[in-house]
Amino acid sequence: MKQALIIYESMYGDNEKVAYAIAQGLATQMRVDVMEVSSAPPRVDTSIDLLVVGGPTHMTRMSSEKSRSRAGNEVDEEEWEPLSETGVREWLTRLRARGEMGRGAAAAFGTNLNEPRWVSKLGQASHAIARRLKRLGFQMIEPPETFFVEEVQGPLSEGEVERAHRFGVQLARHFAEAPRPHA
Template sequence: MYALIVYESMFGNTKQIAEAVAEGLATAMRTEVLEVGSAPASVEEDVGLLVVGGPTHAFGMSRASTRQSAAQQGRVLSQGQGVREWLATVQTPSARLASAAFDTRIAKPRMPGSAARGVAKRLRRLGLALAAPAESFYVTGTQGPLVAGEMERARQWGEGLGSSFLIPAS
């Protein structure tokens, strides 16, 4: 069993968080990180934990229009489908697959919306159990950078996810 992390990232902040989560998870289990454009159409049977994350756009998961808007602001990493579209079509092996969701969002007080909550809802619709509540990591502005300490917090969150599985790394 291993963990699969699938992320969508516009300006690189969500990618950095995905990599930090993977670093934490790797203390307990083998971990693979994939940008959503490279993610498989079907999750393999030997995946024990599926972690999905993306940026919060317009109070939720990105859409084609919000990705286009991001691209007008500069070069973006995820240029094809987003996690919304991937989750709408991905095949999962069984309900025994655990999952977790995260997002990046602007660190402003009372800013509503969260891509992570939308991802978590879709993971539950796929019949997957959530291993942890949806988690948000914060950026200072639309293009970032990450708020100080968020990389370490992401690593710790990943470590906590991994410790609940106790699957030896290989």
Template sequence: MRVVIVYESLFGNTRQVAEAIGEGVRESRPDAEINCLRVAEADPERVGPADLLVVGGPTHMRGMTSGLSRKMGLKAEKNEKKEGEKKEDAQETRHEPEEGAEGPGLRDWFHALPKTGKGPHAAAFDTRADFRMAGGAAPAIARRLKGHGYQLAAEPEGFIIEDAEGPLREGELDRARAWGAALD
């Protein structure tokens, strides 16, 4: 079984979840070939032959990220970092954007993803805050996967972060491993 996990991650939380999902798949299918790829690395040649495609990203403005929301999030981080540098007594830990975070997002990636006629399996996940009306990116990711001809192997899943930039809530990586292990 060939599994490709494609993720978009700004501050590392979604990457950690993607890696944990891969670990879960490996636990349930030790013979599986698993590739965990940042969205910028996930060209159609690497994704096409997958038996299971798992796609995930962070939630911005109650849904999938957009070019604007990604720029706003990264710009806000840079501004907050500058403010923090001005305050010598600032004790708050800031999360740095990951290397490659300013690259393409899932919306752009889906435009380049070819439709599949054979109906391979796919699954969608996101990282999101746990507050009323937070929304989630996973349902939109799942709709796009189905629109490209994939059959969903599981209901879209959200993994909780404590703040806009993380960290992940305690136990979420274990939950991600279990979710990955249950994917068929």
């Protein structure tokens, strides 16, 4: 059975929910592991047939150290800790620094604010992640997908978990159909 790996970054839990919903969709046809980016491996093992990477949109792009510390300012609770201590930007940069070139299939997702829509039009993490993966040499088997949240701290907008599940099913289908140069 083919193996997928989903790596997600999340401050407030929305991308985590999306990642697990995509995993459920993929699991209809593949084995799937889901990893939070802070504990993700520094390289993509050759046993991974499909890599899926996602994270939140911060200031129209992928998060940065600065934007992640700002994410903490949004929260009232003193004890609050972000789910992710690092970001997919840093993880992808590390892959590049190690000369890790993508050998397999990949897809990207992310989250943006649902309203106002013009904010999302300024930029989406899903697109930025897809560009990076492509530059690393991965074969993108699906256009990047953005899921929407109601407020900065979530929750996901109505129907988005179900849409993420469908995205996972569709990914698995397209993966099975895509010609794989490394196969």
